[in-house]
Amino acid sequence: MKNLSNNTELNLYFSILRIRKIEERIAEEYSSWQIRCPVHLSVGQEAIGAPLKMIFNDKKDEVVSGHRSHSHYLGKGGNLKKFLCELYGKKNGSSGGRAGSMHLTDKNCGFILSSAIVGNSIPIGVGLAYAKKIKREKGLVLIFFGDAAVETGVFFESVNFAILKKLPIIFVCENNFYSVYSSMKYRQPNKRIISNMASGLGIKSVNVDGNDPQLVYKTYLKAKKYIKKNNGPIFIEFKTFRHFEHCGYLKDDHLKYRNKSEIKYWLNKDCLKKIKKKIVRKYNEKLLSNLERSINKEINLAFQFAKRSKFPKNTDSKKKLYA
């Protein structure tokens, strides 16, 4: 596949930078203790969520995700103000403050839901795809999960059904090698390659560097084509690395669960660094700083909006239990 056009590359850079800045701002604001829910920041893994809106249809192509879902939500075009309001527990939040960072939704961009239980949203995504088939709707479903989700039974059950019924699904395993602080060596056999394991189930599978934005972008394009042509699901393993702690606004490398050389290797391979290197060669500084300024402005306004928004009424907590 040929290289991305300059324009696409610039948009991709913009999207990655935007998610990075939003996430870093959340980390910065967190210690003022107004965001009172767990957050699982996507910093380091943005290349995987960033291109979604550029490639997939707003509403026809639907997304479900897990606990680390900010980059998928934002990358698919999820409303920033509603997202931040949800983190702040405000009435204007995507779920009126009932759900928090671990349960995001924005129907308008096809981001159906994310879930806090590892593996738990995988079958939901498969169900969305089956309903598409029944209703003869166009589009596909992207299901995001981490390397720990492939250790759950529900993962195998879901992939099995997707293959059996030839469903239009892109399974995306974001492998950052750690489940909280537990490394692969405690969880999966030595030398296991997740995509090979998936392939053994009978699903077309690929294994790609998730920190290479161009490659990630092209992989999605190929996957989309594959589904159109073969009328069946595909599995992608993206290898990547998280920069922040598993849950929270700090770094946790002092705990020494990841060794120094490993951290250094991955920070060098950072997706933002990688794409920025190419971009600065092609565009003048002024254009790039304008771009950055526009992102900062959007973020400032959105945070202001969230902080100033009203809390829901306490008595609202009893409402809407049954439809």
Place this chain on the structure above:
Amino acid sequence: MPKDPNFQKIQIVKKNYMHNKKIITYAEAINEALNLSLKKDKNLLCFGLGVGDPKEVFGTTKNLKKKFGDKRVFDMPTSENAMTGIAIGCAIKKCSVVMTHQRLDFSLLAFDQIINNAAKIFYMFNGEFSVPLTLRLIVGRGWGQGPTHSQSYQSLFSHVPGLKVVMPSNPDDAKKVLIQSILDPNPVIYIEHRWLHDQKGYVEKGYKTKNLGKGNLLMSGKDITIVSSSFMTTEALIASKILKANKIGVDLIDLCSIKPLDEKIIIKSVKKTGRLLILDSGHNFLSIASEIASMVTSKLFKNLKLSPKKIAMPDFPVPTSYALTRNFYPGHEQIIEYCEKTFKRKIKYRKISKNINHDVPHEEFRGPF
């Protein structure tokens, strides 16, 4: 007084024949409800282990696959948890689903999906999605079903906010309540007892529904209120008829819906009788019966002539052996025994012959399930 308390012949029926009714079994009533619902809603799906196999879930899914195609009606992989999640995914896209488990015990594999997703999604996403999902769970009993094929966990499900739980006791309710559960935009746990499947009764013809949360007053009397549900209603009916013949008037309330609970019908009755006996097909501790006893005691303490009584399954697993299961399940005899003590008098009735096997619903019944 029934000549032969052969369970199959106990029917909850009105005596006068009506032209818009017919006599069918509980299993046939379920089949009819599914048939009518699949016809009405082109996006309705029906799946579960055995749904499309030759035995078609004790006949309850008979001919559905043939009629509506294997995209909508199908046998599924043995993946209870994922298939429940898949059903939820379909449901939030407005394809309602009826999922079936041939034993309630199998649904326990799907507690993550049932509790963390089905019950939570409407609330958690602030009403953005509803989950029109019906889970048909069949409770086994007898013929050595044993510890893991005969559990009746209505109280576990009822504990979870966001779920509805129903346990119809007769064919007419089975049909109408199933149609209503399918129409309901919330997840409904529809619990059916295996021993009810062969029972016959009058069923109203056509696409008919019944509101969830409504109990039935099956018999009226002034001396004692008996509250029951599902197969326990069969036992309660036998006992109530015997008691009536012995001049003890029973207000017999068949709950039909466990959650929401028809508190009004219970309160109204206990105000009249001042005595309450609650039957439960689940284990005694933290049972639905316990909840009702607590509700009535706290709301009607002054109206009670004596403390409410629970008759439920004992608090140990159901064993398998023919010998071990004798006397495991409480029935009409225990109800009568309690009334003898309460009303301090001997109640005359013909006991079931010792030759009748205790582990089958009727003598024609053969295992394995």
